[in-house]
Amino acid sequence: MPRSIQSTQPPLKFITPRFNPFVLQIMRWLLPFILRFRTRPWLPAGIVHIEGKNAEILAKLYQQFQADEIRFLIAFRHPEVEDPLCMLYLLSRIVPRVARQQGIVLQHPVHSYFVYDRGMTVWTGKWLGWLFSRIGGVPIHRGRRLDRQAIQTARELFVNGKLPIAVAPEGGNNGHSGIVSPLEPGVAQMGFWCVEDLHKANRSETVFIVPVGIQYSYAQQPWSKIDWLLSKLEADSGLPLQEIDVSASPNQSEIYYQRICRLGEYLITEMEEFYRRFYHQDIPKTIDSTNFNQALIDRLHHLMDTALKVAEQYFGIQPQGNFIDRCRRLEEAGWNYIYREDLPDIDALPPFKRGLADWIAEEADLRMRHMRLVESFVAVNSTYIQEQPTAERFAETTLLMFDMLSRIKDTTFPGRPRLGWKEAQITVGEPISVTERWKNLSSDRHAVRQAVSILTNDLQVALEKLLG
Incomplete structure (x- = not known):
C-alpha cells in the first residue's frame, strides 16, 4: 500500500496487453x-x-x-x-x-x-x-x-x-x-x-x-505465531497482554477464541466511540441479542455501515447494495477525485488551482480509508471459527484484525506477518x-x-x- 496521497495524480491509463x-x-x-x-x-x-x-x-x-x-x-x-x-x-x-x-x-x-x-x-x-x-x-x-x-x-x-x-x-x-x-x-x-x-x-x-x-x-499449525500476533495486536490496541503456554493448554482453541472475541469487542467499542465523537454518528451503545457472538457481529456490521456512510456523505453517494457494492462505488468516486481525467495537464495548472486539486485528492484519500477498513471485514460472520476451530481460521481472523490496526496506525500499510509455510x-x-x-x-x-x-x-x- 502506498503512502498517503497528498497531491492530485494524472489519470490511470489503460495498460494494453502485450503478451510475450x-x-x-x-x-x-x-x-x-x-x-x-x-x-x-x-x-x-x-x-x-x-x-x-x-x-x-x-x-x-x-x-x-x-x-x-x-x-x-x-x-x-x-x-x-x-x-x-x-x-x-x-x-x-x-x-x-x-x-x-x-x-x-x-x-x-x-x-x-x-x-x-x-x-x-x-x-x-x-x-x-x-x-x-x-x-x-x-x-x-x-x-x-x-x-x-x-x-x-x-x-x-x-x-x-x-x-x-x-x-x-x-x-x-x-x-x-x-x-x-x-x-x-x-x-x-x-x-x-x-x-x-x-x-x-x-x-x-x-x-x-x-x-x-x-x-x-x-x-504445521502455527499456534505459537498466532499467540505472538494476538499479543502484538493486544499491545498495539492498548489491551493488557494475555500470554499463555500453548503447549500446556488443554483447550487452546477456546482460549484463542476468547482472546479474539475480547480484542474484537474492544476494537469495535473504540471505533464506535470514534465515529460518535468525531463524525457525529448515531450508533447505539447496546444491541439486543441473547447471543454474544451474534451481538458482536451485529455491532460490527452496524459499524461498517457507519464507516461507509461517512465516506458516502462526503462523496455525495447514496448507499446502495451490499457492503462490497458500496465499497466499489466509493473506490470509483475516490479515484475520480485523485486521478483527474478532467485535468489534461496537471503541471500546467496555476498554483492556486493546483493547490485546490491537491487538497481534494488528499481529502479523498483520507475518506477512502473508511472504505478500506470495511473491505477487510466483508466476509466476517459469527460462526466461521466455531464451525471449524482450525489454526487456519484463527489465523485468517487474526490477520484481518492486523490489517485494520495497520491501516489506522501506519502511514504505509505494511506487509502481513507470515505465520508459517x-x-x-x-x-x-x-x-x-x-x-x-x-x-x-x-x-x-x-x-x-x-x-x-x-x-x-x-x-x-x-x-x-x-x-x-
Missing part, C-alpha cells in the same frame, strides 16, 4: 522461488506445496480449446493475494503433467489471459503493470461502473484470443478460504457475450465457465455450459438479465461446493 512468451517463461522458471519467498526471502513463510484436484478436466478443456471446439473462462476463487501465483502454477505445471499422464497432447504454453485490478499497479508500482501486460493481464478499474476499454479487450480475447481467460468473480480477496463472497455478475455476462459474438461470426464453438476453488492450510489445494469443478443456456434465451433484455443472475447464482453454488 519469453517473459511468461521467465516467470515460470522463477515461480517456485516466488511462491516460497514472495515478500520476505529470510522468512520460512511462503507456499511450499500446491495440490491440484480434477486437473484432468482442465487438460481436456485445453485440448478441445486448441482444436477450436470450445472457448472457456476460468472462474477462480480469490481468498488471498497468492491466488494468481497458485493459478499460474496449476496451469504451467500441474495441468501439463496430468495431460502427459493421460496421453493428452497439448500445445504450449498452457496458460490463460487474466483480468486484474488496475489499482494493483498503484499499490505495488508501475513495474507490475509492465509484467502483467507481458504475461496476459487485462487491467480493469474495479470501481468503475463501465470500464469500456477493459471490457471490450477482455471480450475480444475471450472470443478470439489464443488462450482462455481467467477471472476472479468475487472481484477481490476476502481473506477467508472457507467463505465465498457474493459474486459480481461480470463473469456470467462475459459468458453470454462470448456466445453471442460467436453466433454473429457463424462459429460453432461451445462456451464454458469453469469454477476453480482455492484453499490454504499450514504445513503454507500449502494450497486447487480443485477444478465441472464446467458450466453457457451455450446451452443461451439456446433457450430470448432477446428480451429482462430475460437476459435474469439469465445472467441465474448463472451467477449457479456459479456461486458451484464454487461453494468446492470448499473442503
Whole structure:
C-alpha cells in the first residue's frame, strides 16, 4: 500500500496487453522461488506445496480449446493475494503433467489471459503493470461502473484470443478460504457475450465457465505465531497482554477464541466511540441479542455501515447494495477525485488551482480509508471459527484484525506477518455450459438479465461446493 496521497495524480491509463512468451517463461522458471519467498526471502513463510484436484478436466478443456471446439473462462476463487501465483502454477505445471499422464497432447504454453485490478499497479508500482501486460493481464478499474476499454479487450480475447481467460468473480480477496463472497455478475455476462459474438461470426464453438476453488492450510499449525500476533495486536490496541503456554493448554482453541472475541469487542467499542465523537454518528451503545457472538457481529456490521456512510456523505453517494457494492462505488468516486481525467495537464495548472486539486485528492484519500477498513471485514460472520476451530481460521481472523490496526496506525500499510509455510489445494469443478443456456434465451433484455443472475447464482453454488 502506498503512502498517503497528498497531491492530485494524472489519470490511470489503460495498460494494453502485450503478451510475450519469453517473459511468461521467465516467470515460470522463477515461480517456485516466488511462491516460497514472495515478500520476505529470510522468512520460512511462503507456499511450499500446491495440490491440484480434477486437473484432468482442465487438460481436456485445453485440448478441445486448441482444436477450436470450445472457448472457456476460468472462474477462480480469490481468498488471498497468492491466488494468481497458485493459478499460474496449476496451469504451467500441474495441468501439463496430468495431460502427459493421460496421453493428452497439448500445445504450449498452457496458460490463460487474466483480468486484474488496475489499482494493483498503484499499490505495488508501475513495474507490475509492465509484467502483467507481458504475461496476459487485462487491467480493469474495479470501481468503475463501465470500464469500456477493459471490457471490450477482455471480450475480444475471450472470443478470439489464443488462450482462455481467467477471472476472479468475487472481484477481490476476502481473506477467508472457507467463505465465498457474493459474486459480481461480470463473469456470467462475459459468458453470454462470448456466445453471442460467436453466433454473429457463424462459429460453432461451445462456451464454458469453469469454477476453480482455492484453499490454504499450514504445513504445521502455527499456534505459537498466532499467540505472538494476538499479543502484538493486544499491545498495539492498548489491551493488557494475555500470554499463555500453548503447549500446556488443554483447550487452546477456546482460549484463542476468547482472546479474539475480547480484542474484537474492544476494537469495535473504540471505533464506535470514534465515529460518535468525531463524525457525529448515531450508533447505539447496546444491541439486543441473547447471543454474544451474534451481538458482536451485529455491532460490527452496524459499524461498517457507519464507516461507509461517512465516506458516502462526503462523496455525495447514496448507499446502495451490499457492503462490497458500496465499497466499489466509493473506490470509483475516490479515484475520480485523485486521478483527474478532467485535468489534461496537471503541471500546467496555476498554483492556486493546483493547490485546490491537491487538497481534494488528499481529502479523498483520507475518506477512502473508511472504505478500506470495511473491505477487510466483508466476509466476517459469527460462526466461521466455531464451525471449524482450525489454526487456519484463527489465523485468517487474526490477520484481518492486523490489517485494520495497520491501516489506522501506519502511514504505509505494511506487509502481513507470515505465520508459517503454507500449502494450497486447487480443485477444478465441472464446467458450466453457457451455450446451452443461451439456446433457450430470448432477446428480451429482462430475460437476459435474469439469465445472467441465474448463472451467477449457479456459479456461486458451484464454487461453494468446492470448499473442503
